Amino acid sequence: MKDILTVPMFALMLLCLTLVVFVTIYILVARHPKLGARLEKIFVGILFFTMTGGSGIIAMPFPKLHPNVFYNLETTPPTMIAQVCIYGAMILMLFPRLTKTTQKTVSMCIKWIAGDIFLGLFLLIMTLSSLWSQTPEVTFRAILAMWAITLVSIYVGKVYSWLEIYGLLRWLTGLLALWLLVKTNAAPDGCWTGVLGHKNPFSFQMANTASLWILYAFKDRKSRYLSLFIILIALVGLQKGCSGASRILTVVLISLWSYLALLKRLPIKWAFLCFILFLVGSIGISILVLNNLETIIVDGLKKDMTLTGRTDFWPLIIDRVNENNPIFGYGMRGFWQPWRGLENPAYGIIVAKTGFVPPHSHNGFLDILCELGWAGFLLFIGSFLNNIFRGIKYLVKGSFPESGLPLYLLTFILMTNLTEGGLFGTGTYWCWYVVLSVKLSLDRTAKDNPY
Numbered sequence: 001m002k003d004i005l006t007v008p009m010f011a012l013m014l015l016c017l018t019l020v021v022f023v024t025i026y027i028l029v030a031r032h033p034k035l036g037a038r039l040e041k042i043f044v045g046i047l048f049f050t051m052t053g054g055s056g057i058i059a060m061p062f063p064k065l066h067p068n069v070f071y072n073l074e075t076t077p078p079t080m081i082a083q084v085c086i087y088g089a090m091i092l093m094l095f096p097r098l099t100k101t102t103q104k105t106v107s108m109c110i111k112w113i114a115g116d117i118f119l120g121l122f123l124l125i126m127t128l129s130s131l132w133s134q135t136p137e138v139t140f141r142a143i144l145a146m147w148a149i150t151l152v153s154i155y156v157g158k159v160y161s162w163l164e165i166y167g168l169l170r171w172l173t174g175l176l177a178l179w180l181l182v183k184t185n186a187a188p189d190g191c192w193t194g195v196l197g198h199k200n201p202f203s204f205q206m207a208n209t210a211s212l213w214i215l216y217a218f219k220d221r222k223s224r225y226l227s228l229f230i231i232l233i234a235l236v237g238l239q240k241g242c243s244g245a246s247r248i249l250t251v252v253l254i255s256l257w258s259y260l261a262l263l264k265r266l267p268i269k270w271a272f273l274c275f276i277l278f279l280v281g282s283i284g285i286s287i288l289v290l291n292n293l294e295t296i297i298v299d300g301l302k303k304d305m306t307l308t309g310r311t312d313f314w315p316l317i318i319d320r321v322n323e324n325n326p327i328f329g330y331g332m333r334g335f336w337q338p339w340r341g342l343e344n345p346a347y348g349i350i351v352a353k354t355g356f357v358p359p360h361s362h363n364g365f366l367d368i369l370c371e372l373g374w375a376g377f378l379l380f381i382g383s384f385l386n387n388i389f390r391g392i393k394y395l396v397k398g399s400f401p402e403s404g405l406p407l408y409l410l411t412f413i414l415m416t417n418l419t420e421g422g423l424f425g426t427g428t429y430w431c432w433y434v435v436l437s438v439k440l441s442l443d444r445t446a447k448d449n450p451y
Helices: 008-031 033-050 077-093 095-101 105-115 117-131 136-159 162-181 199-219 221-240 244-263 268-291 294-300 306-324 338-343 364-397 402-416 428-442
Strands: none
Touching: 008 033, 008 077, 008 095, 033 077, 033 095, 033 136, 033 162, 077 095, 095 136, 105 117, 105 136, 105 428, 117 136, 117 364, 136 428, 162 199, 162 221, 162 402, 162 428, 199 221, 199 244, 199 402, 221 244, 244 268, 244 364, 244 402, 268 364, 268 402, 306 364, 364 402, 364 428, 402 428
């Protein structure tokens, strides 16, 4: 195939065919707005699916489409150029639609930052973090990739309704489950990893899939059999994923929908307090089960004592940050750098009992602390609590169950990032967080704007 592509005539024909297809799609999008909207959802779906979870899809060609290629030291220039061309072509094909949907973007961004000032300051620190990073080039490239997906997420939050966001979420998770019909990617220990490469993020997504489609089974009776089919696949994947934490997460997420229906009837202040108690209780139960009840963990959930291992090196990470860069951290992608050897800021962080050298914090909030210090950490916590309060207000005023989606996403993000990473990075945890932040800033009256 490579030999054929080197033939000038064939390469010219391929280029001409590509241009014809591109121009045709451009004209169709300009003449048929509905087609442009559908095509845009497909493109957004491809990007978000590529970045699923914290690390993304491992099946080709998705690793080549992942934005992390911009700061991956092993990425070749042709791969970077090809990715820019692909996403650039997507934007150009949608240009007739974007000229309409991007109107009043500046005023929208002002409303967003005004509604979530903590996140605005957080993004400012992130953008400036290359100034104090020990590897400014890596940090700068990571910032560019982060801003690219942030801008897409801002756009989704501006243009899409909560109902459309729920549909996008549902189908992206459903696709992860349906993929299991083709390939399960069982690890040597027999645990399924799906297309995510590791059992834990895979199991988390199966929990997410089951809870989202269970809600849809009650919401849309016409699609009930399809919903039940996908739920069944997700539950099988959850069982085969061998993750005790994910089974607890499934119970938390499914019970959350009923709990939100009750909170909707309460005054905003009481609903906020009750939701915080729900989160605290869920975290407490998870820690109790995963860390203390060894019989349940080993025999019932088939879970090793990984949480104990995490608590062994978490204090080491905090001490390392406090010793050198406590206020602003090491910059984006500036802490976990094993290729630097002895100069690696994380060098020497090791679990003494087992000799395990963690590749990352195994906690999304600690990753923020490492990269943006206590300033970034506290700003994000402020933003998170602010969005919980705004989510409660929207829950009370909006139409259920779509009005419960922001609180559902916040719960999922929180619970999954307590024992795994990916919150702050080029993944869908960050994307959905930005989407809900923007959406909550714009939907003060619980009404979705068309643009």
